[in-house]
Amino acid sequence: MSLTLYYHPLSSFCWKALIALYEGDVAFTPRSVNLGDPADRAAFQAVWPLAKFPVLVDDAAGQMIPESSLVVEYLARTQAAAASLLPADPERSMAIRLADRLIDSYIHLPFQGIVNERMRPDDKHDPYGAGQARAAVRQGYDLIAPRVAGPWMMGEAFTLADCAALPALYYADYAVSLDAWPPLRAYLERLKARPSVARVLTEAEPWFQYFPLKDG
Ligand SMILES: N[C@@H](CCC(=O)N[C@@H](CS)C(=O)NCC(=O)O)C(=O)O
CATH class of the missing domain: 3.40.30.10 (Glutaredoxin)
Incomplete structure (x- = not known):
């Protein structure tokens, strides 16, 4: 192969x-x-x-x-x-890449900052930095929520933007609850029901005990 x-x-x-x-x-x-x-x-x-x-x-x-x-x-x-997942049409492709970049930069990466802070040694925590990262995730939710164009991020077609959104929203929800962003919560639930996503989540299940924020 x-x-x-x-x-x-x-x-x-x-x-x-x-x-x-x-x-x-x-x-x-x-x-x-x-x-x-x-x-x-x-x-x-x-x-x-x-x-x-x-x-x-x-x-x-x-x-x-x-x-x-x-x-x-x-x-x-x-x-x-x-x-x-990424059509050749340049304008469509650019819009999809933009969504992917926004999700990674303004939700996924600040979320990683929260996890990294949690994994620091006891005497090395940075509550101020963690607060900033949480604020950044909230700002990312505000940015992305109005951009969900249909069942999927770009409308009817499932694209790279949705591949990016699932991990960002699924994990960030543990750090900053999506409850105050109902359209994003509904979008995450639609993503979770997608067979490709359900398969990924099932395969991750045995490892989830090692996720540092699993208990909030
Ligand atoms: N910008 C990279 C980020 C990749 C990344 O941060 N991967 C994490 C896992 S989610 C990793 O490899 N972490 C191990 C490490 O940093 O030592 C991408 O989009 O692939």
């Missing part, structure tokens, strides 16, 4: 890539990486020195693609069944 995905089932950014792979029913070899194991980390670093997943390797094409958005873009370009 030509495609290999370096990933971890609990990793939020990996979910973006997995949803795209499952949407297109793309055949690939899942290569789960244990970053806590020095040998496995070193093996992954040999592929991508930053050791951040997801990373897609296409052996047949001699390509190594890091960054979740680019993984989805590569799939949309090379796999006919995934093409609708």
Whole structure:
């Protein structure tokens, strides 16, 4: 099999890539990486020195693609069944990429900041920084909520923007509840019912005990 995905089932950014792979029913070899194991980390670093997943390797094409958005873009370009995730039309493509960037930058990354703060040693906590990150997530919700154009982020078609939205909203909801943003809550519920997403969530379930915010 030509495609290999370096990933971890609990990793939020990996979910973006997995949803795209499952949407297109793309055949690939899942290569789960244990970053806590020095040998496995070193093996992954040999592929991508930053050791951040997801990373897609296409052996047949001699390509190594890091960054979740680019993984989805590569799939949309090379796999006919995934093409609708990022159509070739330049204006449509730019609108979808913009949504993807806004979700990652203003919800997903501030949420990661909250998790990172929680994982600091007891004497290294930064309540001020954590408060700022929560405020940033709230601002991100305000930004994204009015942009949900239909059943999916861009309207009737399920795209890269939805692959990005699910992990961001699913995880950020643990840190900053979506209850005050009913359209986003409803959108998240629609996403969760999508078969590709349901599969990702089921596969992550055994690992969820390791998610630091699972108890609030
Ligand atoms: N911008 C990257 C972010 C990737 C990322 O932060 N991945 C996390 C998991 S969700 C990771 O690899 N964390 C391990 C680490 O930072 O050591 C993308 O979109 O793929």
